[in-house]
Amino acid sequence: MAEPxxxxxxxxxxxxxxxxxxGVLVAASTWWNGQQAARQSYDRILLGAANDIAESIRIQxxxxxxxxxxxxxxxxxxxxxxxxxxxxxxxxxxxxxxxxPQFWIEPPRPGRAGFFDAALDGEPAxxxxxxxxxxxxxxxxxxxxxxGQTLRARxxxxxELSIDALLPMAxxxxxxxxxxxxxxxxxMRPLEAITEDLARRxxxxxxxxxxxxxxxxxxxxLGAMNRFMGRLDGQVDAMRTLISDTAHQLRTPVAAxxxxxxxxxxxxxxxxxxxxxxxLLSRTRSLGTLLEQLLSRALxxxxxxxAPRVLVDLRDVALEIMEHDxxxxxxxxxxxxxxxxxxxxxxxxxxxxxxxxxxxxxSNALAHGAPPVTIGAERRGTDAILxxxxxxxxxxxxxxxxxxxxxxxxxxSRESGAxxxxxxxxxxATAFGGRMETAQDAEGFxxxxxxxxxRDAP
Amino acid sequence: MIRFARLLxxxxxxxxxxxxxxxxxxxGTGQTEFLIRSTTDIAIIRPVIARFAxxxxxxxxxxxxxxxxxxxxxxxxxxxxxxxxxDAVFSSAVHQMVWLVNAACAQAxxxxxxxxxxxxxxxxxxxxxxxxxxAVIAYNKTLLSGAExxxxxxxxxxxxxxxxxxxxxxxxxxxIAESGLGYLFAYSDxxxxxxxxxxxxxxxxxxxxxxxxxxxIIAGVAEGRxxxxxxxxxxxxxxxxxxxxxxxxxxxxxxxxSRAYMIPRAARQAATAARFLDFLLTSEVxxxxxxxxxxxxxxxxxxxxxxxxxxxxPLSPSLLVARDANRRDQLLQFWSDTFQSxxxx
Numbered sequence: 001m002a003e004p005x006x007x008x009x010x011x012x013x014x015x016x017x018x019x020x021x022x023g024v025l026v027a028a029s030t031w032w033n034g035q036q037a038a039r040q041s042y043d044r045i046l047l048g049a050a051n052d053i054a055e056s057i058r059i060q061x062x063x064x065x066x067x068x069x070x071x072x073x074x075x076x077x078x079x080x081x082x083x084x085x086x087x088x089x090x091x092x093x094x095x096x097x098x099x100x101p102q103f104w105i106e107p108p109r110p111g112r113a114g115f116f117d118a119a120l121d122g123e124p125a126x127x128x129x130x131x132x133x134x135x136x137x138x139x140x141x142x143x144x145x146x147x148g149q150t151l152r153a154r155x156x157x158x159x160e161l162s163i164d165a166l167l168p169m170a171x172x173x174x175x176x177x178x179x180x181x182x183x184x185x186x187x188m189r190p191l192e193a194i195t196e197d198l199a200r201r202x203x204x205x206x207x208x209x210x211x212x213x214x215x216x217x218x219x220x221x222l223g224a225m226n227r228f229m230g231r232l233d234g235q236v237d238a239m240r241t242l243i244s245d246t247a248h249q250l251r252t253p254v255a256a257x258x259x260x261x262x263x264x265x266x267x268x269x270x271x272x273x274x275x276x277x278x279x280l281l282s283r284t285r286s287l288g289t290l291l292e293q294l295l296s297r298a299l300x301x302x303x304x305x306x307a308p309r310v311l312v313d314l315r316d317v318a319l320e321i322m323e324h325d326x327x328x329x330x331x332x333x334x335x336x337x338x339x340x341x342x343x344x345x346x347x348x349x350x351x352x353x354x355x356x357x358x359x360x361x362x363s364n365a366l367a368h369g370a371p372p373v374t375i376g377a378e379r380r381g382t383d384a385i386l387x388x389x390x391x392x393x394x395x396x397x398x399x400x401x402x403x404x405x406x407x408x409x410x411x412x413s414r415e416s417g418a419x420x421x422x423x424x425x426x427x428x429a430t431a432f433g434g435r436m437e438t439a440q441d442a443e444g445f446x447x448x449x450x451x452x453x454x455r456d457a458p
Numbered sequence: 459m460i461r462f463a464r465l466l467x468x469x470x471x472x473x474x475x476x477x478x479x480x481x482x483x484x485x486g487t488g489q490t491e492f493l494i495r496s497t498t499d500i501a502i503i504r505p506v507i508a509r510f511a512x513x514x515x516x517x518x519x520x521x522x523x524x525x526x527x528x529x530x531x532x533x534x535x536x537x538x539x540x541x542x543x544x545d546a547v548f549s550s551a552v553h554q555m556v557w558l559v560n561a562a563c564a565q566a567x568x569x570x571x572x573x574x575x576x577x578x579x580x581x582x583x584x585x586x587x588x589x590x591x592x593a594v595i596a597y598n599k600t601l602l603s604g605a606e607x608x609x610x611x612x613x614x615x616x617x618x619x620x621x622x623x624x625x626x627x628x629x630x631x632x633x634i635a636e637s638g639l640g641y642l643f644a645y646s647d648x649x650x651x652x653x654x655x656x657x658x659x660x661x662x663x664x665x666x667x668x669x670x671x672x673x674x675i676i677a678g679v680a681e682g683r684x685x686x687x688x689x690x691x692x693x694x695x696x697x698x699x700x701x702x703x704x705x706x707x708x709x710x711x712x713x714x715x716s717r718a719y720m721i722p723r724a725a726r727q728a729a730t731a732a733r734f735l736d737f738l739l740t741s742e743v744x745x746x747x748x749x750x751x752x753x754x755x756x757x758x759x760x761x762x763x764x765x766x767x768x769x770x771x772p773l774s775p776s777l778l779v780a781r782d783a784n785r786r787d788q789l790l791q792f793w794s795d796t797f798q799s800x801x802x803x
Contacts, residue, residue, distance in 0.1 A: 066784045070649060073776035081582045083560045097784040100561065121562030394575045 015180040019173050026169055027162070034161035038154040042079060043126065049075045050130040050147040051336055053086060057096075057145075062138040066097045073149075079153030085127070086118050086148070091141035107146060118148070125150045141160055154213045190214050194222070206233040233306050238301040246294055249420070253287045293360075293420040300353045300424050304431025307350040311454060314345040314354070314377035314386045321358045322375060334366055339376030346454040347384045349432040354386065357428040357449050360421040361388040368395065369445060379453055385437075387448035394445030400438060425449055470509055474729050479522040484709070486511035490516045493774055494734075495544040496523045497551065497639070498717065502697055502750045509746065520542065526551035526638030530558070533722065537563035540724050546731040548588060548719040550691065550775060551638030551781035553720035559585045560778060564720040569731045571739040578772035579716050585773050588715025588738045589693075589752040595641050595706040596679050597686035597696045602704075605726070610710040611653045614688075616658040629666035630675045630684040634793055637670060639787070640714075643689040645780040646713050646771055648789060653710070661688075662796040679703050691715070696751030707763045709755070713772045714756065 005013075053074035057064050057311050066088050076084050085105060087098030098104055107129045115128050127148035134140060190213070197209060208226040211219045260283055266277035322338045347354075358375070365373045369390025377386050395403065403422055422436070429436050434451035483500045485507050491602070496503065498715065500523050511519050524532065526549055536543040547556050558564060564584035572586055579587030595614065597607060608614040618625050632640020647654040669675060672694035678684040680700035695705045718739065721731040737743055747753040756763055771777070779785055 065786065065788075066782070068779045068782040068785045070776055070779050073774075073779055077774050077776055080577070080774070081773075083562065083582070084778065099557075099778065101783065123562065276796075307723055 006424065007191065008184050011184045012181060015184070016177065019177055019180075023169070023173055027166055030165045031158065031162045034158040034165070035154075037161055038157035039126075041157065042149070042154050043128070045075055045078050046115075046126060046128045046147055046149055047130070049073070049086075051144045053088065053147065054130045054132040054143070054145045057088065057134075057143055059134060059136050059139045062141060064088075064096055064134065064143050068097065076147070076149060078148055081152045082150040083120060083123065083125075084149050085125065085146070087146045087270050089144045089146070089435060091143075098142065105146060105148060106244060107144075116429060120148055120150055123150045126154070128251045172435075181406055187215075190218065194218070206230070206236070234305050235302070238298065238305075239303070241390040242294070242298040245297070245420075248259075249290055250287070250296060253283060257283050257287065267454050290420070293424070296360075297420055300356050301427050301431070303350050303353050303361075307353070309348045309350065309432075311346055312349050312351045312354055314347060314384055314451075315340040317351065317354045317358050318375050318377045319385060320355060321362055324359075324383045337372055337374040339378075340372050341378060343379060345377045345379045345384045345386075347432065347451045348454050349428075349451060353428045353431065354449075357425045358386050358388075360424045361386070361447055361449065364421050365390040365445075365447070368392070382453055383434075383450050384453035385448045385450050387446055389446040391444040394438070403436070403438065463538055477629060479524045479528075480531065481523040483507070483521045483523075485519040485521065486515065486517050488516040489512070490727065490730070492517045492519045492546075492730050492734075493522070493544045494519065494525055494546045494548075495532070495716075496547065497526045497529055497549045498752075499523060499694075499697075500778050502693065502752065505750070506738070506743055506746050509743070510734060513737070514730070520607050524549075526554065527636075530554035530638065533558055533563065534561070536722060536724065537561060542726045543722040543726075545725045545727040546719065546721055546734055548717050549638070550591075550715060550717050551642055552771060553642050553777040554638055555585055555720055556581065556773060556775065556777040557781050560775060563723055565723050565725065565728060567721060567728075567735065569732070569736050570678055571736045575739070577650075578580075578770045578774075581773040581775075584720060586719045586735060586739075587773055588679055588719045588735075589715075589717040589747055590756065591715045591717070591752060592692045592707050592754055592756060593646075593689045593713040593715065594692040594695060595686055595708060596676055597688050597704045597706065598679050598682050598684070599704045601682060601685045607704065607706065608686075609706065610708045612656060612710065614708075615653075615656055615660050618664055622664050625664040625685055626667075627665050627667060628683070628685040629661060629664060629688060630678055630686075631661070631666060631668055631688040632672075632675070632690070633668040633670055635790055640668075640689070640783065641786070642715070642771065642780060643713060644793065645785075645789060646690070646769070648792075650711060650769075655687075658792065658796040668793070673698075676700065676703060676760050689713075693751035707764060709767055711767045711769045711773070712756075712763055714754075714768055716770070716773070717752070718773055775796040 049072040049104045052069050052075065053066065053164055053293045056067045056069045056072075058067065059065070063445070068086075072086075073084070076082075085099055087104045088094050088096040089104075093103060095104060104128060105118055105120070107127070108118075111127050113131050115126060117124065117126055119125065127146055130147075131142050132147045133142045194214075195208065200281070206229045208229065209222050211222045211226070214222065257280060260276060260280045264273055264280055267273040267276050318338060318340055322336065362373070362375055365388045370392030372391060374389045376389070377384070377389070379385070394400070426436050428434075432451050436451060437450050439446045439448070479495070481500050483504065494507070500521060507519060507569045511517060521545070529547065529549055530551065532542070533547055534557075535541075547555070547558075550602055559582060564582075568583050572580060575586060578669050595608070606617070607619050618629075632643070634641040634644045644654075647657070660698055665686075669678075675684070675687045676694055676698040677691055677700075679687050680698065680703050682702070688792065692705060693706075695703055719735055721728050721735070725790070738747075740759065744753050756768060
């Protein structure tokens with residue numbers, strides 16, 4: 001397959017075609033104009049000569065006689081290289097005088113004045129007929145003068161006129177072509193630079209391509225590409241994080257489970273053995289939770305990048321979490337309240353991710369806070385807020401400062417409560433352009449996911 | 459007389475192809491036949507043709523000398539029928555040559571030599587003027603001398619008026635019905651209307667003789683039969699070698715003729731004809747022609763003829779007027795009303 005042509009070549013080919021087409025049209029029209037001009041000028045000369053001859057006709061002895069004027073032929077000699085024809089016919093087409101008594105041109109419309117084309121000894125020629133009427137005592141009737149001339153001078157004049165007109169145009173065409181070439185080159189230079197940059201780029205290099213000083217269209221294109229690369233970079237990062245998190249988080253619990261399993265096996269006393277097995281079970285359950293959270297976080301991060309954003313009502317999210325009875329497993333017996341208003345609290349986000357974030361907020365409050373726990377959604381100005389409140393004092397300041405960081409597992413946090421929970425919330429907040437907010441007041445501790453609110457649907 | 463002349467012209471036209479040429483000469487013994495027809499006397503052109511035959515040994519050149527009207531009739535018939543044309547034609551009756559070219563009987567040729575010719579000696583690249591010959595007044599030096607020699611037409615008119623008895627029957631000129639060249643000169647004179655009319659009147663008053671053929675006219679002048687001959691070609695005077703014959707380039711105006719050369723459309727040896735044309739225009743041949751008087755030096759210093767008095771007969775379509783039947787009839791009528799025939803003994 002042939003290599004696709006470069007953009008600059010395409011544009012230049014197009015410009016060249018336009019110029020050529022225009023040139024052909026202009027040349028044709030110029031030629032036509034030149035031909036008309038030459039025809040008119042030499043037709044006038046022809047007519048002048050014919051009139052000259054007609055003027056020179058006298059009636060002598062009852063018959064027309066022509067005193068052929070030299071001036072008529074000097075007029076015709078304005079076309080110096082053309083052969084001429086003349087004939088003077090009396091009534092009934094009788095030849096009075098002419099170039100050659102044995103040969104004459106028949107006008108196509110005898111008796112009528114005007115120009116006509118015919119061949120003169122095999123060469124194309126132009127003729128004119130002029131009629132002069134005599135009403136005399138001795139002679140009455142019309143005398144017809146036919147004068148003709150070959151077309152060399154006309155062709156020469158046409159050619160010269162056309163060349164005179166076309167030469168500057170050809171020069172202008174050449175100049176236009178040069179200018180077009182320069183313009184196309186200039187316009188294409190940034191594109192070429194980018195092409196070169198991309199061609200030289202390391203396939204693993206996902207940094208943004210610089211877009212300064214580029215035309216708007218290309219900035220749009222490159223912007224899209226840069227966003228795509230950024231997302232790819234994020235995905236790669238997320239994958240890397242997932243792997244490292246998983247390795248980091250799982251290594252210790254799995255080692256602990258193994259040790260506990262071994263100690264349970266080595267325990268002979270049933271009571272001790274049963275306790276060891278209980279601990280093992282608890283550990284396993286905790287590992288399960290951890291795994292779930294890790295996967296959930298990975299999923300949230302992934303969806304934050306890739307899931308389509310839809311309109312979600314945060315009240316629905318809160319309601320769903322409320323109705324889902326997972327919390328009963330974590331902290332049975334803790335009273336849970338729902339606080340939502342009448343107005344919808346709309347955001348544009350991914351419902352699943354929001355659900356995960358809310359669930360983690362809730363489980364955190366259940367795990368670390370004091371009952372009663374309230375979950376709610378509200379609209380405050382341009383913010384849409386999904387929040388969870390408990391009655392406790394909240395985490396200590398040191399913990400608060402590092403809230404949401406990965407692997408933030410304080411001495412307080414039990415094994416089942418991983419540092420991952422709030423990092424999921426934070427990821428969701430980042431993915432949808434929001435933030436995590438904490439507030440401590442007399443009623444207790446409130447932690448919230450704050451997202452930009454979607455404007456109310458009309 | 460005019461009836462007779464027209465009958466003769468008619469006969470010449472009808473019988474043109476049959477009418478024999480006046481003389482024939484052959485040059486060279488090559489394989490290729492090359493036929494030249496011309497009005498120029500063989501004696502005058504011989505050195506030129508001989509030189510060409512020398513340069514082109516492959517040619518067998520036939521040179522036919524014709525009367526101008528017969529040559530025209532023959533060439534026209536050849537052109538119409540395409541039968542047996544000459545390879546090159548040149549004639550002093552240039553109006554006839556112009557007519558032939560105008561009737562598309564010639565073929566075009568261009569070379570540096572032809573392009574160098576002035577426009578008056580070239581038409582359509584099909585007709586070329588190869589010589590420079592003035593129309594002169596030849597006179598007998600013993601009969602006219604010193605102040606008696608008329609330097610221009612006015613002086614000639616005065617002389618005729620003053621001494622009609624002396625000039626009676628002793629002025630000769632071409633019979634324009636017979637001679638194409640004579641007709642051409644008369645036609646050209648008639649364009650200079652005033653003198654021409656007066657001159658013909660003067661000629662008729664002294665019973666001038668219209669006769670045929672340059673050689674005979676000049677012989678007549680040399681013998682003293684004619685005191686002077688009007689409008690004869692200078693080249694014939696120079697070639698006559700007659701010591702008693704003087705030559706006047708009229709100072710009011712002198713007609714200058716350039717023999718016209720054409721290559722007939724159907725010429726079999728067109729390329730050779732073109733070579734011959736280039737050969738004729740070389741400085742070598744022009745020098746040869748100058749010796750024969752065919753290329754006259756018309757310098758103001760040498761002849762006292764000013765540039766404004768030189769009337770070149772240009773090779774142009776306006777010469778077609780000269781051949782117009784009505785115009786010719788009128789001129790011949792005017793002429794015959796004026797002249798006595800020189801044929802009468």
